[in-house]
Amino acid sequence: METEDIRGKLLTLLTTIAPDIDPQSVDPDRELRDQFDFDSMDTLHFAAAVSDAFHIAIAETEYPKLARIAAAADFVRGKLTQGREGVVT
Amino acid sequence: MQIDFRLPSLGADMESAVLTDWLKKPGERVRHGEPIATVETTKGLIDIESYEDGEVKELTVQPGTKISVGAVLARLEVEGAAHAVPPPATAPAAAPPPAPPAAAPIEPHLATIQAAAPGAAVRARISPAARRRAHELGVPLEVLERSAVAGGVVHVEDVEKLAAPAPAPMDARTAMRATIGAAMARAKREIPHYYLSHSVDFGPAQSWLTDFNAKAPVADRLIEAVLITKAVARAASRFEGFNGFFRDGRFEPAKAVHAGAAVAVRGGGLVAPALLDADSKDLPALMRDFSALVTRVRAGHMRSGEFSAATITITSLGADGVDALYPIINPPQVAIVGAGAVREQPWVLGGQLVVRPILTLTLAADHRVTDGRAGARFLRGIADLLAHPEAL
Numbered sequence: 001m002e003t004e005d006i007r008g009k010l011l012t013l014l015t016t017i018a019p020d021i022d023p024q025s026v027d028p029d030r031e032l033r034d035q036f037d038f039d040s041m042d043t044l045h046f047a048a049a050v051s052d053a054f055h056i057a058i059a060e061t062e063y064p065k066l067a068r069i070a071a072a073a074d075f076v077r078g079k080l081t082q083g084r085e086g087v088v089t
Numbered sequence: 090m091q092i093d094f095r096l097p098s099l100g101a102d103m104e105s106a107v108l109t110d111w112l113k114k115p116g117e118r119v120r121h122g123e124p125i126a127t128v129e130t131t132k133g134l135i136d137i138e139s140y141e142d143g144e145v146k147e148l149t150v151q152p153g154t155k156i157s158v159g160a161v162l163a164r165l166e167v168e169g170a171a172h173a174v175p176p177p178a179t180a181p182a183a184a185p186p187p188a189p190p191a192a193a194p195i196e197p198h199l200a201t202i203q204a205a206a207p208g209a210a211v212r213a214r215i216s217p218a219a220r221r222r223a224h225e226l227g228v229p230l231e232v233l234e235r236s237a238v239a240g241g242v243v244h245v246e247d248v249e250k251l252a253a254p255a256p257a258p259m260d261a262r263t264a265m266r267a268t269i270g271a272a273m274a275r276a277k278r279e280i281p282h283y284y285l286s287h288s289v290d291f292g293p294a295q296s297w298l299t300d301f302n303a304k305a306p307v308a309d310r311l312i313e314a315v316l317i318t319k320a321v322a323r324a325a326s327r328f329e330g331f332n333g334f335f336r337d338g339r340f341e342p343a344k345a346v347h348a349g350a351a352v353a354v355r356g357g358g359l360v361a362p363a364l365l366d367a368d369s370k371d372l373p374a375l376m377r378d379f380s381a382l383v384t385r386v387r388a389g390h391m392r393s394g395e396f397s398a399a400t401i402t403i404t405s406l407g408a409d410g411v412d413a414l415y416p417i418i419n420p421p422q423v424a425i426v427g428a429g430a431v432r433e434q435p436w437v438l439g440g441q442l443v444v445r446p447i448l449t450l451t452l453a454a455d456h457r458v459t460d461g462r463a464g465a466r467f468l469r470g471i472a473d474l475l476a477h478p479e480a481l
Contacts, residue, residue, distance in 0.1 A: 017384075018355070018387060019387070019388050020355050020356075020387050020388070020389070021355070033409060036355055037353060037355050037356070039353065039407050039409075040312045040313065040314065040407055040408060041312060041314075041379070041380065041383045044307070044310060044312060044380075045380070045384070047307045048307040048308040048310075051306070051307045051308075052307075052308070058307055059303070060299065060302045060303065060310065
């Protein structure tokens with residue numbers, strides 16, 4: 001899966017867990033916390049949705065990697081690549 | 090027997106709501122806790138739940154109608170001795186005012202007048218000029234006749250008022266600010282607040298949480314706010330004078346602890362619906378309730394029971410917050426506990442200066458019910474519970 005596709009899917013997941021966010025208004029390089037007042041509950045909901053949708057394990061210490069959509073797409077792509085190569089971290 | 094189903098108060102700040110949908114039809118069964126109707130308030134859409142088991146006999150208000158707190162929405166047939174009013178646990182936050190006749194719109198507009206009961210007994214007197222103007226503006230004579238019931242002769246101005254579009258509704262943000270402002274002004278006017286603060290070493294709770302979350306799949310993980318809420322709820326059930334309502338000049342302690350959780354609405358504003366029985370639920374169950382509650386708040390669609398039930402409120406600033414906050418009591422409650430952001434700070438432990446994650450808890454409580462000494466015991470009680478998170 002390409003990073004662009006992952007990014008699109010992440011935006012869909014974001015608006016699923018936070019229906020009050022307009023996906024058009026998301027700046028992929030800004031922190032969701034600054035942009036949308038993301039709090040710990042939003043972060044948890046987003047991490048759970050990403051973990052579920054891409055079938056990847058996300059540790060609590062990795063939540064900061066989901067803070068920006070662009071960085072999150074890279075993070076997910078890395079996880080998916082690792083999974084395919086059978087690398088366990 | 091038949092009972093009136095009335096619009097409950099969904100907070101001290103609420104005076105009216107607009108009925109948006111009926112979720113039940115006449116002849117349908119309704120169970121205790123099941124939603125009957127959806128209303129729109131400044132807090133968003135709220136499903137009004139029944140406080141009785143029974144059958145819906147009659148719906149007395151049309152969707153789109155503005156209704157006052159205490160107004161009759163429907164008639165229910167209930168078995169046996171029914172409560173005419175909601176039981177105390179879900180009682181309205183303020184005593185409902187004497188019920189006005191069903192559908193008491195503040196400004197009669199065309200829509201509401203058309204929805205009002207037909208068959209005006211009084212023969213309307215409409216001035217010839219008014220009749221002409223009504224024809225020009227396309228206001229049906231029928232509507233004029235109904236509007237005349239209340240006020241005698243119909244003049245040209247009345248016709249123009251009826252034909253005028255409804256005043257532009259306040260935008261949602263402004264309305265929410267007004268709601269918060271009204272409730273907080275009442276709190277500051279009526280409640281003699283006192284404030285206490287206490288810093289605690291959040292290390293044990295944080296380590297326990299990290300361990301718990303490392304073993305749990307993402308969906309089952311907990312957040313700090315849930316531990317704090319549970320600790321406050323348990324302390325509230327143990328220490329007298331902080332859990333309940335101040336009404337009619339006296340404190341009414343509540344048996345159950347329904348913890349109001351202040352939840353921020355994105356873009357501004359907040360609401361504080363209740364986590365029911367927060368003292369007796371285990372942490373995973375409380376987390377599920379909390380998670381579902383936040384989702385409902387953010388989606389702008391909540392439940393009436395959540396609004397009338399809170400017996401104490403907890404407000405947590407979260408990781409981005411500052412050290413401490415000094416909250417205002419949500420009337421008719423008598424206490425609110427604030428939790429600042431957990432931050433690493435110098436701390437003395439066993440005679441040594443160390444760096445620990447510190448949480449500052451604050452309490453605003455009602456001096457008509459308790460004093461600072463009782464408040465201090467309550468805050469220390471919360472701190473003790475947080476020191477042993479495994480027992481929460």
